Amino acid sequence: MKSNLFALIRFLLQNVHAVKHAPLMMALIILLGFISGGSNAVLLAMISHLLGSVAPTSIQFIVIFFAICIILPLTRFASEALLINLSSIATLELRMRLSRQILSAPLRRLEELGSHRLFATLTQDITIIGSSLTNIPVICLHLSIVLGCLIYLLWMSWPVFLGVIGFIVVGVLSYQIPLRRGMRAQVVVREDWDKLFKHMESLTAGVKELKLHHDRREAFLKALYATGVSLRRHAIIGRLNFIGADSWGHSLGFILIGLILFTAHSLSGINAQTLIGYTLVILYMMNPIQIILTMFPNFATASVSVQKLERLGLTLHEGDASEKITRQLKAGASWQSVELVGVTHTYHREGEPGGFILGPIDLTLEPGELLFITGGNGSGKTTLAKLLLSLYIPEEGEIYLDGKVLTDETREQYRQLFSVVFSDFFLFESLFGLDSVYLDANAREYLAQLQLDHKVKVEDGVLSTVDLSQGQRKRLALLTAYLEDRPIYLFDEWAADQDPLFKEIFYYQLLPELKARGKALIVISHDDRYYQVADRVIKLESGKLQQAEIIAATAKRALV
Numbered sequence: 001m002k003s004n005l006f007a008l009i010r011f012l013l014q015n016v017h018a019v020k021h022a023p024l025m026m027a028l029i030i031l032l033g034f035i036s037g038g039s040n041a042v043l044l045a046m047i048s049h050l051l052g053s054v055a056p057t058s059i060q061f062i063v064i065f066f067a068i069c070i071i072l073p074l075t076r077f078a079s080e081a082l083l084i085n086l087s088s089i090a091t092l093e094l095r096m097r098l099s100r101q102i103l104s105a106p107l108r109r110l111e112e113l114g115s116h117r118l119f120a121t122l123t124q125d126i127t128i129i130g131s132s133l134t135n136i137p138v139i140c141l142h143l144s145i146v147l148g149c150l151i152y153l154l155w156m157s158w159p160v161f162l163g164v165i166g167f168i169v170v171g172v173l174s175y176q177i178p179l180r181r182g183m184r185a186q187v188v189v190r191e192d193w194d195k196l197f198k199h200m201e202s203l204t205a206g207v208k209e210l211k212l213h214h215d216r217r218e219a220f221l222k223a224l225y226a227t228g229v230s231l232r233r234h235a236i237i238g239r240l241n242f243i244g245a246d247s248w249g250h251s252l253g254f255i256l257i258g259l260i261l262f263t264a265h266s267l268s269g270i271n272a273q274t275l276i277g278y279t280l281v282i283l284y285m286m287n288p289i290q291i292i293l294t295m296f297p298n299f300a301t302a303s304v305s306v307q308k309l310e311r312l313g314l315t316l317h318e319g320d321a322s323e324k325i326t327r328q329l330k331a332g333a334s335w336q337s338v339e340l341v342g343v344t345h346t347y348h349r350e351g352e353p354g355g356f357i358l359g360p361i362d363l364t365l366e367p368g369e370l371l372f373i374t375g376g377n378g379s380g381k382t383t384l385a386k387l388l389l390s391l392y393i394p395e396e397g398e399i400y401l402d403g404k405v406l407t408d409e410t411r412e413q414y415r416q417l418f419s420v421v422f423s424d425f426f427l428f429e430s431l432f433g434l435d436s437v438y439l440d441a442n443a444r445e446y447l448a449q450l451q452l453d454h455k456v457k458v459e460d461g462v463l464s465t466v467d468l469s470q471g472q473r474k475r476l477a478l479l480t481a482y483l484e485d486r487p488i489y490l491f492d493e494w495a496a497d498q499d500p501l502f503k504e505i506f507y508y509q510l511l512p513e514l515k516a517r518g519k520a521l522i523v524i525s526h527d528d529r530y531y532q533v534a535d536r537v538i539k540l541e542s543g544k545l546q547q548a549e550i551i552a553a554t555a556k557r558a559l560v
Contacts, residue, residue, distance in 0.1 A: 025086060032079035033140025037288075039072040040141075041148020044284050048152075048277045076141060083136055091130035098122060098309075107391040120197045125305035132302035135295055142288035149285045156277055160260060164282075167259070171252040175245050175293070182241035183300050185234045190304050192231035199224045242297040249293040253286035335402055335417060335487060338365045338520075342397030343387055358383050358543040360397060367487065370511060370521045372531055375540035381524045382423065384540065385492055388522070389418055419481040423492040423524075427476055431461040434483050446482045450475040451502070471497040478510075489514060490522040507533055 046065055050057065102110065102118060110118070154161040202220070203210070210217040260278055344359030358380040365371060365388075375381050386392040390399060390411050399406040401414055431439065440458050447453040452475055457464040466476060474497055481489060495503045507530040514521055523534070531537050539546045 025082060029079050029083045029086070029136070030140050032075045032082070033136075033138075034144040036072055036075040036079060037141040037144025037146075038148050039068050039075065040145045040288075041152060043068055043072070044149065044281060045152045048280055079140070080138070087130055091126060094126055094129070095122065098126075106393060107386065108393075114198065115201065117194050117197070119201075120194055121309060124193060125308055128305045129302050132298050135298060139292060139295055142291050145288040146285055146292070149281050153278065153281055160278060163259075164256065167252075167256050171249065175249055178241040178245040178248070179296055179300070182238040182245070182297060183304070185238035185241065186297075186301055186304050188234040189231060189238060190308055192227060192234065195227045196224075196231060199227055238297075245296070246290070246293050250286070250290055253282060253289065257282050335367065337400070337402060338388070338417075338488070339363070339400040339403075340388065340394075340397065341400065343394040343399065344396040345383055345387055345392055346395060347383070356380070356543060358387075358540075359545075361387070361545050363388075363538070363545065365488070365520055365522070367520050368515060368518050370515050370533065370535045371523070372534040372537040373522060373524045373540065374526060374528070374531075374537060379540040380543045381540055382492055384545075385420075385490055385522070385524060389420065389490065390414055417486060418488045418490055419484040419486040420490045421474065421477045421481055421492065421494050423494075423496070425474065425477045427466045427473055428480075429463050429466055431458075431463070431480065431483060434461065434480075439483070442483060443479065446479050450479060452476065452479070469497075471499065471502070474498070475502075487518070488520045488522070490524075492524045493526070494523070495525060495527060503527065503530075 043065070046061070046068075098121065150161070150164070153164060199220075203224070206220075210220055257279055260282070261275065340361050340363040342360040342362065344357060344361070346358075347356040356378075361384060373381050373384065383392065387394060387399075390406060399414075401410070401417075404410075406414055431443065436442070439461050443458040443461075444453065447456055447458065452468075452472060455465070455468060455472065456476065463476070466473060468476065474494055478491075478494065495506050498506060507527070511521055511523070511533060
C-alpha cells in the first residue's frame with residue numbers, strides 16, 4: 001500500500017499546478033492528519049491512566065483532556081477539507097490535461113487506441129483516482145493512531161511491545177498474499193472494462209442493425225455476455241481476496257489479545273492493570289487497523305488506474321504538448337500554394353502482412369482552384385485528405401506552404417487554413433470558437449440559403465437542434481464551415497446524402513460561389529456527372545495518384 005499511496009500523492013502534486021504552494025499544502029494536510037490521529041492516541045492513554053489511578057484528577061489534566069477533545073475534530077476537519085479542495089482541483093486539472101493531450105496527440109494514434117479506451121480513461125479511471133485521493137487524510141489519521149498506540153504499549157512494557165511488533169510483521173506479510181492476488185485480478189478487470197465500453201459503444205451506435213439481424217444480434221450479445229462474465233469473475237476473485245485479507249486482518253487483533261492474555265503469567269512485571277491497558281489499547285487499535293486494511297483495495301485499484309493512464313501514452317509526467325497548440329497564432333487568409341512532395345502513408349491492417357501504402361503523392365493546390373478527388377472505395381481518398389490537412393504526419397515526403405516546409409512548430413497554424421466537412425463529421429450544438437457580433441445574423445442567412453431556417457434556429461451561437469436527417473445534418477456542418485470563412489474548403493463525400501435537388505445546388509451554386517470568393521476547394525466525390533465544374537480531377541487507384549481529364553462525353557452526359 002505504501003507504494004500505491006506515494007503514487008497517488010505524486011499524482012496529486014503533479015496535477016495541482018493551479019494551486020499555489022501545493023507541496024506545502026499537501027505537507028500540512030498530512031501533518032494535520034497525524035495530529036488528529038495522535039490526539040486519539042493521547043486521549044486513549046489518558047483514559048487508561050484514569051482507569052488505573054486512584055488519586056484525584058488535577059485541573060490541569062482535565063483541561064488538557066478536553067482541549068485535545070476539541071483539537072481532534074478540528075484538525076481532522078481541516079485536513080479533510082483541504083484535501084477535498086486539493087483533490088477536486090487535481091481531478092479537474094487531470095481531465096483538462098488529458099483532454100488537451102488527446103486533442104494534441106496524433107490522430108492516427110487516437111484511432112489506434114479507440115474512443116472506448118479514451119472514454120473509459122476520462123470517466124472511470126479519473127473518478128476512481130479522485131475518490132481515492134480523499135482518503136489520504138483518513139489513512140494518515142489512522143496510521144498516527146496506530147503509531148501512538150504502539151508508543152504507549154512500549155511505555156507500558158517493552159518485552160510485550162517487541163512481541164506485538166513481531167506479530168504485526170508476520171500479520172502484514174500474510175496479509176500481502178491475498179492482497180496481491182486481488183491486485184492481479186483487478187488488472188484484468190480494468191482491461192475487461194475497456195472491452196465492455198467498446199461493446200457499449202457498438203450497442204448504442206449499431207442498435208438499428210442489431211434489431212434487423214437476429215443472428216448478428218445474438219452473436220453480439222454472446223460476445224457482450226462473455227466479456228461481462230470475465231469481468232464479473234475477476235471482479236469477484238479480486239473482491240473475495242480483498243475481503244479475505246480484510247477478515248484475516250480483523251482476526252489478527254483478537255489473536256494478538258489472546259496470545260498476550262494466555263502468556264502473561266509467564267512474563268515478569270505484568271500485572272492486571274498492565275493487562276487491562278494492553279487489552280484496551282489493542283482493542284482500540286483494531287478499528288483504525290481495520291480501516292487501513294479496508295483502504296488497501298481502494299489504493300490498489302487507483303494505482304491500476306494510474307498505470308492505465310500511463311500505458312495509454314497520456315502520462316502525467318510528460319510535458320504538456322497542448323502548449324504548442326495554444327501558443328500558435330491563427331493563420332491568415334493570405335497564401336499562395338500548398339504542395340505535397342513525395343508524401344506517403346502506410347496503413348497496417350490486421351491480418352495483412354504488408355499493409356496499404358498511399359503514395360508517393362505529388363500534389364499542388366492554389367487559391368481559387370476547384371479540385372475533385374475521385375477513386376474507388378479503399379483507394380485512399382480520405383487518407384489523402386487527412387495528409388493534406390496535416391492530421392496524419394507523412395511517413396516520407398514533405399508538405400510545403402508557400403514554399404516553406406511544414407514543421408511541428410507550424411503545423412497547427414497551417415491547419416487553420418482549412419474548413420472541413422468529413423464524411424464521418426460531428427455536429428456541435430454550439431458554434432464554438434466563432435465569436436462575432438454578427439454571428440447569429442450570419443448563421444440565419446446561411447440557414448436560409450441551406451433551406452434549414454424552418455428547422456433550426458440560432459440564438460447566442462447555439463443551435464436549437466441537431467436532431468435532423470443525415471442530409472440536413474450535413475447541411476448544418478456546412479453552415480459551420482461557411483461561418484469559419486477560411487481560405488481552403490474540403491468536402492469529403494458531402495453530397496452523398498443529399499437529394500438530387502440539393503446536389504444541383506451544391507455543385508452548381510454553392511461551390512462556384514465559394515470559388516468566386518477566392519476559396520480553394522477540394523471535393524471528394526463519386527458524382528462523375530458534376531466533374532465538369534472542376535478545374536482539375538485527380539483519381540486514386542490502390543493508393544496511387546493519377547491525373548484524370550474531364551472528358552467531353554462526361555460533360556455532355558451531365559447536360560443531357
